[in-house]
Amino acid sequence: MDTNVNIIKSSGENVKFSVHKLRTSLGKSGADKHTVDQIIEKVQDELYDGISTKEIYNRAFSLLKKKGGYLASRYKLKKAIYELGPTGYPFERFISAILKYSGYDAHVSEIMSGHCVSHEIDVVATKNGTTSLIECKFHNEEGRNCNVKVPLYIASRFKDVKTHWESKAHDTILDVGWVVTNTRFTEDALQYGKCIGLYLLSWDLPKNDGLKDRIDRLGLYPITVSTLLTNREKQFLLSRDVVLSRDLIDDVFFLDHLGISETRKSKIKNEIRLLCKI
Template sequence: MKTQNFDIIKSSGESVKFSIDKLRASLHKTGADKETIDQIIDKVRDELYQGISTKEIYNRAFALLKKKKSYFASKYKLKKAIYELGPTGFPFERFISELLEYSSYKTDVGQILQGKCVKHEIDVVAHKDNKTSLIECKFHNEQGLNCNVKIPLYINSRYKDVKTHWDANPKKDTTLTEGWVVTNTRFTEDAIQYGRCCGLYLLSWDYPNNDGLKDRIDRLSLYPITVSTLLTNREKQFLLSRDIVLCRQLIHDKFYLDHLGVSEVRKKKILDEITQLCPNKN
């Protein structure tokens, strides 16, 4: 049977046709060479069956990549690694803050701002070029849960309340120009349409096109610490509790591995993996 005739089940429960091109593209983004990619595709193709889940396909490809090189597998698990920033949304807020810091923003996390009517706790307040943006992060720790139109509707009302008070205060050093909604999943079409209409900036896993979270992370090599295939879940949670949310932060704060009692041999392997994920990045 030809591979394009296999139905696979997405995390949302939707049935779609298997696409070799999509699998090849996701493997290519890891930096794996053509020979490795071809070998993995051949093995995955041999194990396809009607109704196989995308999770099963992912797990198989991940295991094969990990056997080849751990940092290939780390890049491949990026989407899953974002979910692992949970179960609370705070590490995700810290992660978004760090992404913006590396794009020349100055950020504050968890700020209380006065609106015209009430006070609001804002996940991330970002400043750049005398302009300020208010950023709300909607984190989901389960796949298949998307942000519908109710989210930007709610966020826009909060933004407008804060902006009314902000604009009435002549002592402000910056101009409040934009509200953002950031999610680790996807927006529904209605949510995107509303965001465009009211002027909210929406950022999701794959939106805007070619400038979504996955694109920004790959472009800047700002991988979350949870992509590591060598750190245990306990070690990752320890690092997240110390605000180490990026792999590159651990390169500078490697003493945390000593606190965790990591052996010198294993520490070298962990740092080698992370250095390969963040080449020539300071």
């Protein structure tokens, strides 16, 4: 049952606290009903008018972490994506990795000729005889959505590359342009993107096949979800293009290079196995 407590979202919007939303997000972590009920009860006891969604998240995360590190890792997925920043490059590599596990041949930062100028494309992905040009719009803070300027810009770049592409012989068909964001699209961005024929991929779009759904389904969690690695260790790994948690399972160099003990290394790998269901 929801309360009459007003909470403040990251966008600054005031809304009523929703038990249902908290229950749903906790449930997606894989926690059992008893654990979810316990956490909700404790969070509700600490609610006050004007509390931020960030404070509610931090409290729920802390309680969930005590029940199981891998549950907390899964719960913090959205925040972990923001932590891939401040630049968008690790996010591009993360998207490329997800596509590779989905059967694509994917490459990052490809220079492609257009009819008018050359363009650096974030990710170029090929599958089943078609090639897609993918632009990634990364935000490293909550409350910022992808506005209509982004698909407008991407559509013009895609058109320029496509014009040149079709003037030459290629082994694949240049399919559609993609816009991928770790946040959400504004209504104008959605309307324009769909109208012009772009493929839009955001945190929860398309329905049941958004970024979060794909990550959960494939078990492709970024290293930033770890509750055992320090921020320094995560940034070191990202700087070495290690973006997927599961890549650390067979790692024989970077964890040693960081001076991580065998005991701690074992705990980190066990957390990843539970998280990614390896």
